[in-house]
Amino acid sequence: MFNVETIRKDFPILQRQVNGKPLVYFDNAATSQTPQRVIDAIVDYYSNYNANIHRGVHSLSQEATDKYEEARLKIQKHFNAKKSHEIIMTSGTTHGINLVASGFTSLLKKGDEVIVSALEHHSNIVPWQMLCERSGAVLKVIPMNDEGELVMSAYDDLLSEKTKLVFVNHISNALGTINPIESIIKKAHAVGAAVLVDGAQACPHIKADVQALDVDFYVVSAHKMCGPTGVGMLYGKEEWLSKLPPYQGGGEMIAEVSFEKTTYAGLPHKFEAGTPNICGGIAFGAAIDYMNNIGFKKIDAYEHELLEYATKRLLEIEGLKIYGTSKHKTSVVSFNLNGIHPYDVGTLLDKMGVAVRTGHHCAQPIMDYFKIPGTIRASFAFYNTKAEIDVLVEGVKKAKMMLS
Structure with a gap:
């Protein structure tokens, strides 16, 4: 069975707070988080x-x-x-x-x-x-x-x-x-x-x-x-x-x-x-x-659930546009709010404990194609949850209200 709450306990960093809020880490496409098992392997090498x-x-x-x-x-x-x-x-x-x-x-x-x-x-x-x-x-x-x-x-x-x-x-x-x-x-x-x-x-x-x-x-x-x-x-x-x-x-x-x-x-x-x-x-x-040990088929199925849920919830926000709408995609949602710079949204989300990536993501030709300065990118891993996506959505709504 795939139990995300059990899996989350393997990642010490997911227990911390950022700006007084529980960390919601949605920058997995930049770098994933590290489970205790891998941390232990590093310590074991230098210790022994x-x-x-x-x-x-x-x-x-x-x-x-x-x-x-x-x-x-x-x-x-x-x-x-x-x-x-x-x-x-x-x-x-x-x-x-x-x-x-x-x-x-x-x-x-x-x-x-x-x-x-x-x-x-x-x-x-x-x-x-x-x-x-x-x-x-x-x-x-x-x-x-x-x-x-x-x-x-x-x-x-x-x-x-x-x-x-x-x-x-x-x-x-x-x-x-x-x-x-x-x-x-x-x-x-x-x-x-x-x-x-x-x-x-x-x-x-x-x-x-x-x-x-x-x-x-x-x-x-x-x-x-x-x-x-x-x-x-x-x-x-x-x-x-x-x-x-x-x-x-x-x-x-x-x-x-x-x-x-x-x-x-x-x-x-x-x-x-x-x-x-x-x-x-x-x-x-x-x-x-x-x-x-977790299994890539289980990881793929769960992350697809997260992608579908995040896409549905984010599109409920008026003026939000998602870039990258291929039928064949993985758990990444790149989006913008109409008339608002992605950096400003990302900065406010950070104040709410939500880590996303903003900018051109080292893929500037893609941004040039869409004629935009960059996007807000939320990228999900198998240790993320739908409840965290709800926090992201509410954060984007709040950012829109503050910046409009």
Whole structure:
């Protein structure tokens, strides 16, 4: 059984107050909260076996290495990667995207084309613009419609033998739209292009199977799925990771070093230069265990209830407009009140203990499409409740009354 009140007890921060009011945390798309189990894993590492990994012969180093590599195996199993060395530990989604973009600099030539979507986070736009500047490749964009969905017929028209790479998010962080990545991947492969999917917003809601998707690269951040900040994962097919040059040079990623020549280590170490976020990686594994123990089907069903309830309640407010109305979306509601700046609403909601995100959500092209400065974004997780949504709705009503 899914019992949200029992689950909420796992999250210490949900018991606190903000500005004298019980915290209502609706900024989950920016970062999720951390359960005690994951906090305990962090404390355990620093209390009992804090040591550097892979190179030490002493007991603490071996224990830390075992725990870190166990976490890699948990991540491999969760995303169903074929091999554990296809899992590259990173500092987060942005790191993973930049790693791939850097590697493709030597594989692209002038006139090649790469495709991104209009729904992307800046982290899945800027690195590819920089790649195009370095390589002479041309950036193409899949347009969006008024519902916040990609125009797939336009994607068909963009694809050609010149297309070498396609980049798209699994779920839009700004609108909650779930993109048809299965079709996007299949069509890209038909013209010989590789595909990178930004799974940062999908990983807390969807258990992505990278083999079933046949995706070439998939990137996530642990802090989106109840883990710590500063750690994430890049999945890459072995054949692609073998082609790409190292992103950084340093310790750990080498086989032999001399002043005449350096040879690189095999996967995954080739892309993991320097001391990693050992504690973060171990806690990432603990977070994956925690979410799988609850069950992603249960999480999805409950969050869909929250989304439908919040959408219905918010639309009762006259002058409120929701942006992103795709039939296929996750638990994100982006909205504005007519004639009122989103920042002002967010500031007043904070005074009432309600945490939402305001602005363009690092997705400025989406806001430009709708000709707005930004939105108020309420994003829900499996530990939120309908009663909290009622608090949000009453807060928005109060803000409207005060600011109109």
